[in-house]
Amino acid sequence: MPELPEVESVRLGLERTVRGATVARVDVRRASVARRSPSPFAFANAVTGARIDAAVRRGKFLWLLLDDGSLALSAHLGMSGQFRVHTDPPEPHPHCRARFTLSTADGPLTLDFLDQRTFGYLHAEPLVGTADGLAGGLGSPALVLPESVAHIGRDALDPALRRAAVMKQWRRGTRGIKQLLLDQTLVSGIGNIYADEALWRARVNPVTPASGLSGRAAGLLLDATQAVMGEALAAGGTSFDALYVNVNGESGYFDRSLNAYGRGGEPCLRCGRPLSRAMIGGRSTHWCPRCQRGPR
């Protein structure tokens, strides 16, 4: 779930609460959470004793910079990951996959990584210099990213996102535009909810072959994507239930603003026609058959 606005809410929370703290102890409660590391012990050893300098994000990929950037503690929330911070730690929740005990100037702090569906992970890895996630262009500065994030494109709200390059990539593909929106190597951070919302807003049918999109339409779609995500971010993200919360366990309320996602059969808020719903590329997709006319 968590898409860019939700992950950004988590990043802000971590930045506020754990920046400057030192990792005193790591308890991996489910070995598979560290499956990208050689072993859970290797993961725990690598981060124990490290100081947290910053919380950084690209798209849905999140990492804590440790010890002046010598190491990244990467995290992906998958479908159901959460970070929760406690000053007075409860018994670990059944979905708690790892517990970090941090020491801070104000005393100990507990950071739990919860993940019901276990698609999320934690990883300790080096940072590598990369070219921009998007090819070409002049003067794109080398970026330092965790190894596992090196192939991910700039995120949709990154001011340095090269719009022209993204639109060109979109229009080159043979897949439907929805699948391209979800391709994290081109623009990152767009997930199934915001893809549907952006397409509805831009009045683009999800199965439109991307090659058939005019340059103007592609630009408007990118505008719509950024607008939707920006609004969701301002609202603290989208959540339908207790599965998606910030580090304090609070939910965002952008779900009140959804126009397409989850509204199959309900009237389009622009034209009143019932919205369609179907599986596209394995993901449930919602659109207005009148406002978002198909390619033919």
Place this chain on the structure above:
DNA sequence: AGTAGCACCTGATTGC
């Protein structure tokens, strides 16, 4: 090289 399909999981809900 680009793309479709599936695998990875748990839990809530729906339908028989």
Place this chain on the structure above:
DNA sequence: TGCAATCAGGTGCTAC
């Protein structure tokens, strides 16, 4: 009531 099928906000590997 019980049990199976279906669905959920994501990514990455494999086989075409």
